[in-house]
Amino acid sequence: MLKNENNFLAVHLYGDDAKSGNEPLAKLQLSYNATYADLVDAMPKSMRNLYRYFSIARRPLHFDKDGTTLLSAVYRARCATTNFFRLPLCIAAHERAHYGSSGHILRNDLPIVDMRDVYRKFSSKCRSSLMNVRGNLDKNQTFMFEALSFTFPSNCTDYDARVDIDYIMSQDLDLFNLQECVCLFQIKYHDKSAKLKDMPMVSFNGERNARLYNWVQPSSYWFCYKTQHARLIAIGGMHAFVRHIYIIPSLLNLPSDLFIQNASRNPLYNRNTPLPCQCLKVREHDKKDFPHIAYHATSIITIESILMDGLVMPDTVVSSGLRICPPINHISRGTTAFGIKDFSNAIFVTPSIHYCSDPGYAVSFTHEDKRFIAVLECSIKEKSFRSLPSMVLTYVPHSDDNIKEIEWRLTNPADIEIISVLFIPIVSLITAANPGRPKKSGANPNSVT
Structure with missing residues (x-):
């Protein structure tokens, strides 16, 4: 049935932490030019005086002027620069201002069209x-x-x-x-x-x-x-x-403004470093502010969400409405390891492409009778991470690995930029054996409590 008037903008409000559950606190229908006042007025009375601050993927929304629209606030705050929105907008509601000092930089709003x-x-x-x-x-x-x-x-x-x-x-x-x-x-x-x-x-x-x-x-x-x-x-x-552009046919397609297209209009190009792979370039490397290079293995089904919201902390509700939780084969939330309370409440990357490609982290997929893994190539701010030893007991170090500093733990998503997605071939034939993913059992048990 038709929606009333012009309330086409579907907005789902979530709580910020896992205690609030995985379902929206409220589902709203707003006009596409809705402002902060419209958003608050549309909330149920039980929430209206309680939640006055909002964020998307834990990036705070700023309503600098009375006429600032919700879409404008989301565009300026979110990780991706795309001017395309997929509804419903999934944002978190807060009782107090949060994440204002995280270091995320607001981009300029797009111009009004004549x-x-x-x-x-x-x-x-x-x-x-x-x-x-x-x-x-x-x-x-x-x-x-x-x-x-x-x-x-x-x-x-x-x-x-x-x-x-x-x-x-x-x-x-x-x-x-x-x-x-x-x-x-x-x-x-x-x-x-x-x-x-x-x-x-x-x-x-x-x-x-x-x-x-x-x-x-x-x-x-x-x-x-x-x-x-x-x-x-x-x-x-x-x-x-x-x-939308096919990156990996039937598995991954993206709006064209989520990545940098090369002159041939082929979204992927071949690279030989750090390993032979096909590369999707997302942004230029800001070597001044993000000098370090590190890697983060992921699943191909999560790439679009990550490019839209960036790498996020556990329990974050991303723009798709999914609350991100650590994989079940990783150290569980609330566990102390290496003297760090709630050790897994962080983002983990590694300077080693070999360590990143270990089956304990990497999730393979099949394309054209070959198997690949998807790896995010990231640039990292100076002094933003703590180096830790390997937590995969089955990992065999390579000659250029520093096994004592092979895991980098970060607690601020603003300290990471994704510069490329690497698709690394691991098996040539579809019938090749698919090794099981060993449990990421963690470091020395004496370090985990």
């Missing part, structure tokens, strides 16, 4: 047509405009409704500087009296990886939904199909 200029250029390039949607029809109705398809569900209107559509099919749209935009369109009722009870599904044929986004006028932001991402939100406004 709407008159946009619509003038759009009108000069677009093609126009009309959809006659029949009322009380007990079957779906589909309309095609080149590769653009609209499917209206059965009985979506009580009376015949005419809907105007204007669209542009182009790989080189310059209206919004949207990389990989394959189609831009707007639809509106031909008659003011027309009304739909349900919205159509929209698809773009021939582009399996094109996502439907909705423009937040007059900002530079676009949003889609995590679920029902192919359903039009309303009749009216501007919409776009934007192609």
